[in-house]
Amino acid sequence: SNMDAEEILKNIKKDTVNNPELYGIAKGENLIMVSLESTQNFVLNYEINGEEVTPFLNELAKSSYYFNNFYHQTGQGKTSDSEFLIDNSLYPLPRGAVFQTHPLNEYNAMPEILKSNGYYSAVFHGNNKSFWNRDVIYKTMGYDKFYSEEYYNVTEENSINYGLKDIPFFEQSMPYLKKLPQPFYARFITLTNHHPYLINEKEQWIEPYPVEDGTVSRYFTTVRYADEALRQFFEELKSSGLYENSVVVVYGDHYGISERHQEAMADVLSKATLTAYNQVELQQVPLFIHVPGKKGKQLDTVGGQIDLKPTLLHLLGIESKDDVHFGTDLFSKEHHELTVLRNGSFVTEDYIYTNETCYVKPFGAPVEEEKCKPYIEQAKEELDQSDRIIYGDLLRFLK
Ligand code: GP9
Ligand code: MN
Numbered sequence: 001s002n003m004d005a006e007e008i009l010k011n012i013k014k015d016t017v018n019n020p021e022l023y024g025i026a027k028g029e030n031l032i033m034v035s036l037e038s039t040q041n042f043v044l045n046y047e048i049n050g051e052e053v054t055p056f057l058n059e060l061a062k063s064s065y066y067f068n069n070f071y072h073q074t075g076q077g078k079t080s081d082s083e084f085l086i087d088n089s090l091y092p093l094p095r096g097a098v099f100q101t102h103p104l105n106e107y108n109a110m111p112e113i114l115k116s117n118g119y120y121s122a123v124f125h126g127n128n129k130s131f132w133n134r135d136v137i138y139k140t141m142g143y144d145k146f147y148s149e150e151y152y153n154v155t156e157e158n159s160i161n162y163g164l165k166d167i168p169f170f171e172q173s174m175p176y177l178k179k180l181p182q183p184f185y186a187r188f189i190t191l192t193n194h195h196p197y198l199i200n201e202k203e204q205w206i207e208p209y210p211v212e213d214g215t216v217s218r219y220f221t222t223v224r225y226a227d228e229a230l231r232q233f234f235e236e237l238k239s240s241g242l243y244e245n246s247v248v249v250v251y252g253d254h255y256g257i258s259e260r261h262q263e264a265m266a267d268v269l270s271k272a273t274l275t276a277y278n279q280v281e282l283q284q285v286p287l288f289i290h291v292p293g294k295k296g297k298q299l300d301t302v303g304g305q306i307d308l309k310p311t312l313l314h315l316l317g318i319e320s321k322d323d324v325h326f327g328t329d330l331f332s333k334e335h336h337e338l339t340v341l342r343n344g345s346f347v348t349e350d351y352i353y354t355n356e357t358c359y360v361k362p363f364g365a366p367v368e369e370e371k372c373k374p375y376i377e378q379a380k381e382e383l384d385q386s387d388r389i390i391y392g393d394l395l396r397f398l399k
Contacts, residue, residue, distance in 0.1 A: 005397040008385050015321045016310065019331040024317025026291055030246035031114070031312060033187040034233070035082065036226060037194050038256025041068065041284035042269065043223050051206050053220050056231035057286060060250065064290035065297055067330065071304040072285045074254040075342040079189065080132035082253040082305055087111070087141055089309035089325030091386040092342060098390060100133045106396035108323055109141035110309060111185060117318055120144050120181040124173045125189040126152055126164030147176055160199065166192040166229035167203075174236050182245075190229065193222040193256065213264035219256055244292055247315055251305070252285025276355045277364030280345050291315060302347055303330045304339040324395060326382055338375050346379045348372075353379070 044061060046053045060066070074081035077097025084092050084099060087109040092098050111121035122145040129135040129148035138146050149163060151172075158168040169190065177186060192199065197218035206224040208217040230250065237243040257265055262274045271278065287303075289311075307327035310320045314329050328336040337349045345354035351372050352359045358372035359365065369376075389395060 004388070004392065005394040008388055008394060009324055009398065012324055012326070012385060015323075015325075016328040016332040016334045016336070018314040018329055019333065022291075022331050023314050025294070026247045026315045027317035028118075028183055029292065029316065030183050030242065031119075031185045031249070031316065032237070032242070032246045033086070033185075033249045033251070034230065035079065035187065035189045035253045036230070036250060036286070037079070037190045037192065037253060038219075039193060039223060039226070039252035039285060040255055040257065040282060041070070041252065041286045042282065043220070044068075044286055046220075046268075048207055048209055048220060053206060053224055054227045056227045056234070057250075057288075060230075060234075060288050060290070061286075061296070061298065063296040064248075064250075064288040065294070065299055067287040067289075067299050067301060067303060068284070069300045069302045069347075070251075070285060070287040071283050071302075071339050071341060071347060072252060072254040073304045073306055073340065073342050077132070079253045080134070081342070082251075083187070083189075085305040086251075086308045089306050089323075089327040090389060091306065091326065091340070091383055093387060093390060094342065094383070097132060099137050102390050102393070103133050103137035103140055105140070105390065105393045106398075107141055108395060108398070110312075111144070112142035113313065113318065113320075113323065114185050114316075115142055115144075117316070119183050119185050121185040122147060122176075122180060123187045123189065124169075124176070125149075126154065126159075126169045126191055127162050127189075145180075147173065151176065160192065161196070162191050162194050164191065165203075166190045166226050167232060170229055170233040170236065174240065177242070178240055188233075189253075190226055192229070193219075193226040195256065197222040197256075199225050209264075209268060211264045211267050213261055216257055216261050216264035216268065223256075246292070247312070248288075248290040249308070249312065250286070250288040251308075252287075254285070255283055257282070275359075275364055276357065277352055277359040280341070280347065280352045280354045281364075283341060283345075289315075299330070301330055301335060302337045302339050302349055303327075303335065304341075306339075307335070324389070324398065326386055338378060340379045340382055342383075344379065344383065346375060348375055351375075 081092035
C-alpha cells in the first residue's frame with residue numbers, strides 16, 4: 001500500500017556525501033562499462049608456469065582505480081542480476097531473476113537518470129536479445145538501443161558456446177559505438193568466459209591449469225582469451241579518441257567457479273581446504289574505473305556492485321540525493337563498508353559473516369557472534385527493504 005511505501009522509502013539510509021575531489025571530475029564525459037563474464041578477482045596476477053593469466057587486467061590495475069575488495073551481489077539471475085544492481089542500486093531477488101519476474105516495474109535506472117542529463121544509452125551483447133528478458137526490461141530502464149546478436153555477423157567460425165566470441169564482438173561493436181550520439185552510456189557484456197569455458201586451440205593462449213577438475217582447469221584459458229579481447233578493445237578506444245573523453249569501468253559480473261569445485265580451488269589457492277570464510281572471499285570480482293587524467297591507484301575499500309550507481313553518477317557530476325538506492329559512493333569518506341551478498345552473508349572492514357558464523361579478517365578465524373552483531377540486523381533489513389520495493393513496485397509512489 002501507499003503507507004508501506006512511504007515508510008520503507010523514508011527508512012532507506014540517506015545518500016552519502018560525495019568525494020569533493022572527484023565529484024563532477026568527468027562531467028559530460030561518456031561512460032563505458034564492460035561486464036567481464038564470470039571473472040573472479042583471484043585470477044589477477046595469477047600465473048601458470050610463469051605466464052600471467054590476465055596480463056592486460058594486471059596492467060589496467062596500475063593505470064586505473066583498482067578495487068581489490070569488491071564483491072558481486074548476484075543471485076539466480078547471474079549476469080542479469082549484476083546489470084540490475086549496477087543500473088538501479090537495488091538488490092536482485094532471493095529467488096529467480098528480477099529481469100524476468102519484474103521487468104515492468106517503475107525504476108529510476110541509470111539510463112533514465114542519464115537521459116535527463118543529456119545522455120544516450122546502449123547495451124552491446126552478442127547473444128539473443130530475449131535472453132534474460134533483456135529486450136523488455138531495457139526498454140523499462142530507458143535504454144535507447146540494444147545491439148544484440150542480430151546486429152552482429154555471427155558465424156560458426158567466430159562464435160562458441162553462448163554466441164559471438166569476445167574479440168569479434170568488440171571488433172564489430174566499434175563502428176556502432178563510434179556513431180553513438182555523445183555523451184553516451186554504453187555497456188558491453190562479454191560472453192566467452194562462460195561455463196563450460198570452451199575455446200579453440202589456436203586461441204588458447206595459456207596452458208590449462210593442471211588439475212583434474214576440467215571446469216577449473218579450462219577456466220583459466222577462457223579468462224586469458226577475454227583478457228586479450230579487452231586489451232584489443234582498449235586499443236580501439238584509444239585509436240578512436242573515445243578513451244580521452246570516457247570513464248571506462250570494467251567489472252566481473254559474478255563467480256565462475258562454484259562451491260562444488262572447492263577441491264580444485266584449494267589447489268589453485270595453495271590451501272589444504274577452503275573454509276566458508278574463503279568461499280565468501282572468492283565472491284570478490286575485480287573492479288577498475290579509469291577516469292581520464294587520473295593516475296592509477298589500488299583501493300582496498302570494501303564494496304559491491306550496488307555501490308556503482310552513486311559512485312559513477314557522482315564522477316559525472318550528477319546528484320543522487322533524490323534517487324532511492326542502497327549503495328554508497330565508493331570514493332566517499334562516508335562510504336558504508338557493509339557489503340551484503342544476496343545469500344545474506346556480509347563483509348565489513350574487519351569481519352565476514354556467513355553460515356551464522358562471524359570471522360575476523362584477514363585470516364578468517366571464527367570469533368564470538370557479538371562482533372558481527374551490529375551488522376546482522378542491518379544486513380537483513382537492507383535485503384528485506386529492497387525486496388519489498390521490488391515486490392510491491394514501490395518506486396511508482398515516488399513519481
Ligand atoms: C547470456 C550471458 C550469460 O546472455 O549474459 O548469462 P549468465 O549465465 O552468466 O547469467
Ligand atoms: Mn554471467
